Amino acid sequence: MASEQEVAAVGKILVNPKQDLTTRFRALFTLRNLGGPEAIEWISQAFVDDSALLKHELAYCLGQMQDERAIPTLETVLKDPTQEPMVRHEAGEALGAIGNLKVLDLLKEYSEDPVIEVAETCQLAVRRLEWLISGEDQNGEGVTDGNPYCSVDPAPPAQRKTVSELRTQLLDESLPLFERYRAMFALRNLGTEEAVLALGDGERLAVIFKLCGLWQLAIKDQISNMQRGLFSAKRAAGHIIVIRIRKFSCPESSSLHNPPLSASSKHQHLLNPLLSCHPGLQCSSALFRHEIGYVLGQIQHPASIPQLEAALELDGENAMVRHECAEALGSIGKEECMKILERYRKDSERVVKESCEVALDMLEYENGTQFQYADGLLRLQGEQ
Ligand SMILES: [Fe+2]
Ligand SMILES: [Fe+2]
Structure with a gap:
C-alpha cells in the first residue's frame, strides 16, 4: 500500500508539463493502479494540460477505476466545449463505465451533442446503463465469453455465436452501434486469428467508408463539372479499388443513391457497403x-x-x-x-x-x- 506522500510524488510527475509524456503516462497508470481519493484528485488536476492525448487517457483511467468520486470531474469535462472531442468522448465513456445511474440524465442530454463522437459515446453509455438496470443476460453462465482483459467496456459482449455471425453483426450498418459494439467485444473475447481478421474487416470496411466520404466529395465536384463521367477512387487498406461512375448526368442528389458502379468482382463485396450508403450522411x-x-x-x-x-x-x-x-x-x-x-x-x-x-x-x-x-x-x- 502506497503512502499519501508516495501518491503525491507520482501525482507531481503526472501534472508536470516539463516531464516527458511517456513518464507522465507511466505515472498516470501507476495512480490508476493505486486508486483512492488522492490518486483521483491528482488525475483530475491534469485536465488543464494542453495534450489531448494525455487528457483523454486521464478520463479513460478514471472510468476504469470505477470510483464514483471521479464523477464530478468527468461531468465537468464532458460539459466543457473547450475540451477536445476525444477528451469529452472519453469522459462520457468513463461515466458509463462507472455505472452509477445518477449520470443517466446527463448522458441522455449529451447524446444530442453536436460533436458526433461525443453524442455517439453518450448514446452507448446510456445503453450500457440501461443494460445494467435490465439485468439482461448478466446471470446466464456461459451465455457470453468472459472478458480476459479486465477492462470495463462500453458494451457487453454479444451472446456466443460463430465468428461469421459476429462478423455480420459487426459490419451491419443498419444495427444500432451498441449491437455492433457487442459483436466487436465478443470477437475480441474469442481472440482467435479468425476473430482478429473479422475485426480487421471492420477496420477495412471503415477505410472504405472513409473512401465513401471522398466519393461523395467527388460527386459534388462532378455536379459542378458535369461533363466528366468518370471517377477513379483510391487505394484502401492495401487494396486497389476502382470505382467508376459512368454516364453521370443528373445533378439531383436523389439520383446519387445508386450511381452505376463497376469494380472487379474480387472487390465487389467491399463495394457493397458503398452502394447502400446515403450521400450526405456520415456512412460510418x-x-x-x-x-x-x-x-x-x-x-x-x-x-x-x-x-x-x-x-x-x-x-x-x-x-x-x-x-x-x-x-x-x-x-x-x-x-x-x-x-x-x-x-x-x-x-x-x-x-x-x-x-x-x-x-x-x-x-x-x-x-x-x-x-x-x-x-x-x-x-x-x-x-x-
Ligand atoms: Fe485512446
Ligand atoms: Fe476511446
Whole structure:
C-alpha cells in the first residue's frame, strides 16, 4: 500500500508539463493502479494540460477505476466545449463505465451533442446503463465469453455465436452501434486469428467508408463539372479499388443513391457497403473505427498489423482512430510495428505524434526486461 506522500510524488510527475509524456503516462497508470481519493484528485488536476492525448487517457483511467468520486470531474469535462472531442468522448465513456445511474440524465442530454463522437459515446453509455438496470443476460453462465482483459467496456459482449455471425453483426450498418459494439467485444473475447481478421474487416470496411466520404466529395465536384463521367477512387487498406461512375448526368442528389458502379468482382463485396450508403450522411462512425483499433491493441495479435498500419497511414482519417491504431501497434510490440511507428513519430497531427511516442515506449516495455509498465513507484524508489 502506497503512502499519501508516495501518491503525491507520482501525482507531481503526472501534472508536470516539463516531464516527458511517456513518464507522465507511466505515472498516470501507476495512480490508476493505486486508486483512492488522492490518486483521483491528482488525475483530475491534469485536465488543464494542453495534450489531448494525455487528457483523454486521464478520463479513460478514471472510468476504469470505477470510483464514483471521479464523477464530478468527468461531468465537468464532458460539459466543457473547450475540451477536445476525444477528451469529452472519453469522459462520457468513463461515466458509463462507472455505472452509477445518477449520470443517466446527463448522458441522455449529451447524446444530442453536436460533436458526433461525443453524442455517439453518450448514446452507448446510456445503453450500457440501461443494460445494467435490465439485468439482461448478466446471470446466464456461459451465455457470453468472459472478458480476459479486465477492462470495463462500453458494451457487453454479444451472446456466443460463430465468428461469421459476429462478423455480420459487426459490419451491419443498419444495427444500432451498441449491437455492433457487442459483436466487436465478443470477437475480441474469442481472440482467435479468425476473430482478429473479422475485426480487421471492420477496420477495412471503415477505410472504405472513409473512401465513401471522398466519393461523395467527388460527386459534388462532378455536379459542378458535369461533363466528366468518370471517377477513379483510391487505394484502401492495401487494396486497389476502382470505382467508376459512368454516364453521370443528373445533378439531383436523389439520383446519387445508386450511381452505376463497376469494380472487379474480387472487390465487389467491399463495394457493397458503398452502394447502400446515403450521400450526405456520415456512412460510418469514427468512434466505431477507433474502438476496433483499441480492441486490436488489447488482443495483440500480429494478424492485425496490416490493417492497423493501413488505418494509421490513411490520409484524412480521424486522428482519434489513427491514435488508437498507433497504440495498438505499440502493444503488439513486434519489430515491424516499431518501424511503422518510427515513420509516424513526427506526424503533423499532435495526437498521432504523441501516440507514436507513447506506443514506442510501450513497445520497449513489451520487449524489454522491465518489471512493470506502470512503474511510477519503482522510479521514485530508484531516485531515493
Ligand atoms: Fe476511446
Ligand atoms: Fe485512446
